[in-house]
Amino acid sequence: MKLSFSAADEAFRVEVAQWLQDNLTGEFEHIRFRGGPGDEHVFVEERKRWEQRLAEGGWTCIAWPEAFGGKQATIEQQVIFNEEYARAGGPGRVGHIGETLMGPTLIEFGTPEQQAKYLPGIRAGREYWCQGYSEPGAGSDLGNVKTRAVFDEATQQWRINGQKVWTSLAHESHYCFVVARTDPNQVGHKGLGFFMVAMDQLGVTIRPIEQLTGTAEFNEVFFDDAVCAADDILGAPGQGWAVAMALLGYERGVSTLGQQMLFQNELDEIIRVAKTNGTSQDPSIRQRIAEAHMGLKTMRYNSMRMLSGAEGSQLNREAMIYKLYWSSWHRNLGKLAMDVMGEQAEILEAAPYELNRLQSMFLFTRADTIYGGTNQIQRNLIAERALGLPREPRGQS
Amino acid sequence: MDFTFNEEQYFFQQTLKDFLTDNVTPASIRRRWDSDDGFDQDAWRSLCELGTSATQIPEDCGGLGLRFDDIIMMIQACGQAALPEPLVEHSFIAAPLLAQLHASQPSERVADILAAMASGEAMVLTASMINPYVNFAHSATHVLLQFGDDLHLIDSKDCTLTHVTSVDRSRRLAEVKCQPNGTTCLTNGRLGSELWQATLNRGALANAAQLLGLAETLVQMAVKHASDREQFGKPVGVNQAVKHLLADCAVKIEFAKPVVYRAAYTLAVAPNRADWAVSHAKVSATEAAQLAARHCIQVFGAMGYTWECDVHIWAKRVWALANEWGDVGFHKNRIHEWLVQPKALLGPEFTFGRRNIRDVEHID
Numbered sequence: 001m002k003l004s005f006s007a008a009d010e011a012f013r014v015e016v017a018q019w020l021q022d023n024l025t026g027e028f029e030h031i032r033f034r035g036g037p038g039d040e041h042v043f044v045e046e047r048k049r050w051e052q053r054l055a056e057g058g059w060t061c062i063a064w065p066e067a068f069g070g071k072q073a074t075i076e077q078q079v080i081f082n083e084e085y086a087r088a089g090g091p092g093r094v095g096h097i098g099e100t101l102m103g104p105t106l107i108e109f110g111t112p113e114q115q116a117k118y119l120p121g122i123r124a125g126r127e128y129w130c131q132g133y134s135e136p137g138a139g140s141d142l143g144n145v146k147t148r149a150v151f152d153e154a155t156q157q158w159r160i161n162g163q164k165v166w167t168s169l170a171h172e173s174h175y176c177f178v179v180a181r182t183d184p185n186q187v188g189h190k191g192l193g194f195f196m197v198a199m200d201q202l203g204v205t206i207r208p209i210e211q212l213t214g215t216a217e218f219n220e221v222f223f224d225d226a227v228c229a230a231d232d233i234l235g236a237p238g239q240g241w242a243v244a245m246a247l248l249g250y251e252r253g254v255s256t257l258g259q260q261m262l263f264q265n266e267l268d269e270i271i272r273v274a275k276t277n278g279t280s281q282d283p284s285i286r287q288r289i290a291e292a293h294m295g296l297k298t299m300r301y302n303s304m305r306m307l308s309g310a311e312g313s314q315l316n317r318e319a320m321i322y323k324l325y326w327s328s329w330h331r332n333l334g335k336l337a338m339d340v341m342g343e344q345a346e347i348l349e350a351a352p353y354e355l356n357r358l359q360s361m362f363l364f365t366r367a368d369t370i371y372g373g374t375n376q377i378q379r380n381l382i383a384e385r386a387l388g389l390p391r392e393p394r395g396q397s
Numbered sequence: 398m399d400f401t402f403n404e405e406q407y408f409f410q411q412t413l414k415d416f417l418t419d420n421v422t423p424a425s426i427r428r429r430w431d432s433d434d435g436f437d438q439d440a441w442r443s444l445c446e447l448g449t450s451a452t453q454i455p456e457d458c459g460g461l462g463l464r465f466d467d468i469i470m471m472i473q474a475c476g477q478a479a480l481p482e483p484l485v486e487h488s489f490i491a492a493p494l495l496a497q498l499h500a501s502q503p504s505e506r507v508a509d510i511l512a513a514m515a516s517g518e519a520m521v522l523t524a525s526m527i528n529p530y531v532n533f534a535h536s537a538t539h540v541l542l543q544f545g546d547d548l549h550l551i552d553s554k555d556c557t558l559t560h561v562t563s564v565d566r567s568r569r570l571a572e573v574k575c576q577p578n579g580t581t582c583l584t585n586g587r588l589g590s591e592l593w594q595a596t597l598n599r600g601a602l603a604n605a606a607q608l609l610g611l612a613e614t615l616v617q618m619a620v621k622h623a624s625d626r627e628q629f630g631k632p633v634g635v636n637q638a639v640k641h642l643l644a645d646c647a648v649k650i651e652f653a654k655p656v657v658y659r660a661a662y663t664l665a666v667a668p669n670r671a672d673w674a675v676s677h678a679k680v681s682a683t684e685a686a687q688l689a690a691r692h693c694i695q696v697f698g699a700m701g702y703t704w705e706c707d708v709h710i711w712a713k714r715v716w717a718l719a720n721e722w723g724d725v726g727f728h729k730n731r732i733h734e735w736l737v738q739p740k741a742l743l744g745p746e747f748t749f750g751r752r753n754i755r756d757v758e759h760i761d
């Protein structure tokens with residue numbers, strides 16, 4: 001164990017902070033602290049330009065190997081980058097699905113041709129990705145995917161038919177990674193493929209779904225004879241489940257470091273409001289603020305412990321408990337925020353339905369316990385996979 | 398001792414419930430969201446014709462002269478339906494305030510306004526100092542304004558409204574500003590202070606009863622969804638993880654009910670001695686409703702996070718009502734203050750309050 005940053009790390013910190021200070025100004029000044037979870041709909045064009053500015057400075061995909069344009073940043077450096085990014089109020093990253101989920105999965109499973117085709121666009125902050133897993137009949141039961149992929153010998157292309165739902169940022173994305181059934185005779189985890197599908201084509205229709213926030217971050221995506229090149233399947237037909245699960249491993253891994261920094265900003269904002277409106281004098285609020293702080297620290301220690309023991313997408317037991325921990329912590333933070341706001345909690349920023357930062361956060365915490373595997377599913381995983389309890393009967397799939 | 402409701406009380410509740418089930422549907426609530434004033438005149442007229450606006454008004458002013466425990470389940474029914482119109486504010490908060498005033502200091506002016514409230518001709522809302530905004534102030538004919546201990550009756554034409562937007566599209570809030578003067582003043586001093594204290598209790602308890610109703614509907618919706626929605630080839634409600642979420646809500650709700658009902662009783666017989674009972678009710682009902690809102694969305698999965706799904710109609714009302722008429726912290730503090738006072742009525746003989754509470758104070 002060595003729980004400190006080296007001199008080189010500290011120099012890295014100065015470099016990051018300086019770059020952000022120099023660049024997060026002027027045309028980007030007004031998007032500071034904006035565009036995070038629950039706030040993705042704002043300043044999208046500016047945030048795309050910001051992705052490109054980051055890329056020019058060499059600050060996208062820093063964890064990737066140098067061969068793919070990354071810095072091969074150590075865990076410590078990634079932590080530092082995320083800390084400084086949050087401190088500077090770096091806007092929510094439009095490219096995060098590509099950078100933190102698709103990229104690492106492509107690096108692990110992709111052929112050199114696939115890597116050459118897709119990684120540069122992500123690295124340049126110009127091509128965005130969305131995640132096509134869930135379907136109307138496949139939520140918690142992801143193995144129940146009905147979207148079909150058939151290889152058309154005549155055109156030498158895959159043809160995709162089916163529907164995805166709750167697809168975050170599909171409307172801003174160039175590509176979607178789609179889990180689809182390649183073998184109609186198989187059910188559950190077998191006979192699936194993992195496809196990289198271009199969104200800008202006739203066979204793809206995107207319909208926004210309005211959320212209870214009044215904004216539309218997720219969508220329905222219809223595939224109606226959508227085409228996908230023969231080479232655009234990641235892994236072999238039948239290996240889709242393994243690839244899809246590896247990607248989820250990245251979702252619970254390093255990509256969460258940035259999220260914790262957003263949490264810190266939210267907690268800071270709650271403390272600021274509590275000091276302003278006097279609720280910081282209320283003993284029960286004071287204790288809950290202290291608990292929130294301790295919970296966040298615990299979360300950070302645990303994720304650093306988890307990351308320093310992990311190899312690629314291979315997750316250990318700490319990783320498994322992580323989603324449940326942070327989603328529950330964040331849910332309580334949302335409630336704390338509303339209690340601190342008191343009678344102002346229900347009053348929106350502006351008509352017709354503009355939520356303020358803490359209100360968006362509170363509502364988004366309702367989704368945190370659902371997406372990426374619900375809290376109930378997480379508990380089942382912990383009990384069955386980590387503790388080895390007998391499996392609950394799961395029906396046919 | 399009798400902790401049950403009588404037939405008449407059930408009848409009042411059922412009549413209102415039937416009306417609300419038929420007339421205040423999620424679709425009709427969404428239509429109100431799209432309208433300018435958010436107010437359904439037809440529904441309001443029918444509610445008044447049903448007699449709901451007359452329940453708390455003394456018989457000599459054309460009302461039914463019912464007690465608060467007679468109508469507490471009607472308030473709960475308003476919550477079950479997530480009724481947008483300010484029936485609770487008008488009939489169960491403003492009306493008993495004036496009725497209490499009329500009982501101690503009868504006047505023609507108050508009798509007239511009470512009669513107009515009973516028929517639905519007047520719509521009166523309360524601007525208490527504890528709430529920064531008044532719901533549906535733009536639809537009211539009069540506002541009862543708290544100014545220190547003063548109670549003013551102000552024509553809404555003489556009020557300036559500054560609208561704000563609530564997270565609950567059904568609520569239309571405004572800050573109310575007006576110039577109270579000698580002629581608008583109905584009473585002040587000790588009586589004024591007592592009336593406002595009782596009003597705070599009625600407001601908080603009315604919110605508690607609505608929260609209870611909201612929670613019940615949320616759980617019903619979740620039960621239905623958990624039975625219909627299939628994953629892994631079975632209804633998701635098969636899983637204990639889902640069952641337990643909803644069972645926990647049921648326990649909270651059932652245990653909040655007697656707390657709310659006993660507070661209604663105390664409020665009916667001694668509105669100025671009901672702080673502790675009302676605060677307990679507000680805390681219990683708020684916690685039950687917040688849990689129900691949270692677990693209901695969870696059971697609906699991503700569907701529960703959409704605008705199209707009706708769950709948020711109820712969940713956002715919970716959000717709003719939780720902080721109105723004092724939030725959980727405020728009410729826990731009141732309980733604490735009551736407990737540490739030197740003459741606190743503690744011990745088994747005070748489980749139901751002061752022994753002869755009925756003789757001490759009685760409003761009807």
Ligand SMILES: Cc1cc2nc3c(=O)[nH]c(=O)nc-3n(C[C@H](O)[C@H](O)[C@H](O)COP(=O)(O)OP(=O)(O)OC[C@H]3O[C@@H](n4cnc5c(N)ncnc54)[C@H](O)[C@@H]3O)c2cc1C
Pocket residue numbers: 130131132133134135138139140141165166167168169218367370371372373374375376377380626628629633636637638639695696697698699700702
């Ligand atoms: C904001 C948001 C963004 C999202 N973004 C994406 C995206 O970009 N791409 C994508 O593919 N998906 C996305 N999703 C979908 C998400 O992955 C699913 O919502 C999630 O997997 C749950 O599925 P469901 O909503 O169908 O709920 P269901 O599976 O229908 O579950 C309903 C309830 O039943 C419980 N339940 C179900 N099965 C069991 C069981 N076996 N044991 C115990 N309890 C059970 C659940 O915990 C839940 O409470 C997003 C969701 C949200 C809310």
